[in-house]
Amino acid sequence: MEHFRYVDKVVTIELDASVCVGCGFCSQVCPHAVFAIRKGKAVFMDRDACIECGACVRNCPVEALTVTPGVGCASLMIKRWLHEKGIPLRLGNGCC
Numbered sequence: 001m002e003h004f005r006y007v008d009k010v011v012t013i014e015l016d017a018s019v020c021v022g023c024g025f026c027s028q029v030c031p032h033a034v035f036a037i038r039k040g041k042a043v044f045m046d047r048d049a050c051i052e053c054g055a056c057v058r059n060c061p062v063e064a065l066t067v068t069p070g071v072g073c074a075s076l077m078i079k080r081w082l083h084e085k086g087i088p089l090r091l092g093n094g095c096c
């Protein structure tokens with residue numbers, strides 16, 4: 001499932017560049033290369049690639065990042081993957 005992405009423009013990751021100190025921890029820990037450091041500040045390189053894992057938020061020393069954990073979107077990704085594999089989904093919990 002390495003190539004799965006969220007639906008575009010629904011991710012909740014936010015960056016407050018005004019408090020970013022440019023340490024680069026977010027870009028080091030992000031598994032999807034969402035960030036780069038430009039001119040001493042973090043910038044989004046591919047915001048829609050975020051999987052809302054929270055690793056960048058946990059490692060930011062100045063709370064410049066926020067994200068809402070993406071349980072719903074993770075479910076959507078799994079559902080799509082099962083559909084592509086022809087595996088019936090039987091969660092029965094009303095989840096997306």
Ligand code: SF4
Nearest residue numbers: 030050051053054056
């Ligand atoms: S929440 Fe995870 S995937 Fe999203 S930007 Fe942060 S480290 Fe990357």
Ligand code: SF4
Nearest residue numbers: 020021023024026060
């Ligand atoms: S971890 Fe926080 S302070 Fe460091 S570069 Fe990323 S957003 Fe900026």
